[in-house]
Ligand code: HEC
């Protein structure tokens with residue numbers, strides 16, 4: 050009981066340290082001015098027009114990347130990701146596994162191992178710095194990469210926002226990482 054209470058205190062303390070209200074508020078303002086037009090106020094996006102920012106990555110996008118490879122983030126990952134899986138059934142299963150948030154009991158988990166996805170994206174999909182992005186949840190690293198480079202995928206083209214500068218990109222990323230925590 051006491052140990053549980055102490056753990057909660059430690060967790061609360063860690064989060065209060067990590068959370069920067071000023072940065073978050075600045076990010077919210079930028080988001081409302083520059084992003085709501087396409088992604089809507091709550092980040093759910095508009096069907097076939099922009100991505101849902103409450104989910105890490107859609108099934109369709111995942112399928113496309115696994116099948117054809119991807120080269121959106123040239124500055125951060127100059128070599129991109131090559132197409133690695135040709136069997137359509139395997140593409141489907143890994144795509145489902147990742148877009149569902151990589152649940153441990155999913156049959157796609159075995160294929161993630163078989164095709165060595167973990168070598169670049171890590172065992173839990175959280176990415177490896179300068180090797181490959183996080184594919185399991187949004188973290189600042191991934192968001193900054195997307196905002197700096199823009200992104201072309203199955204839904205359409207997202208312009209880059211490098212003109213916001215490092216501070217602006219940091220702020221709007223701080224805002225977005227809390228979208229899926231509702
Ligand atoms: C050689 C390293 C490497 C391997 C192996 C690899 N990836 Fe990737 N992956 C990358 C890189 C680099 C990117 C970013 C590509 C870009 O610039 O668009 C990426 C991007 C992705 C994305 C899109 C992320 C986004 O934000 O758009 C998905 C999904 C993905 N990989 C899934 C997989 C799966 C599934 C496997 C195994 C079949 C795999 N990757 C194997 C390097 C790798």
Ligand code: HEC
Nearest residue numbers: 083084087098099100105106200201202203204205206207
């Ligand atoms: C002109 C419309 C438009 C605007 C404005 C826009 N986006 Fe996007 N955004 C898109 C589209 C389209 C995609 C999907 C690209 C694809 O097919 O993968 C996207 C994708 C994204 C993704 C990646 C989602 C994923 O699954 O990997 C993020 C993050 C994002 N946008 C954040 C933002 C932020 C933050 C802003 C404001 C600074 C913004 N966007 C402004 C159209 C837009």
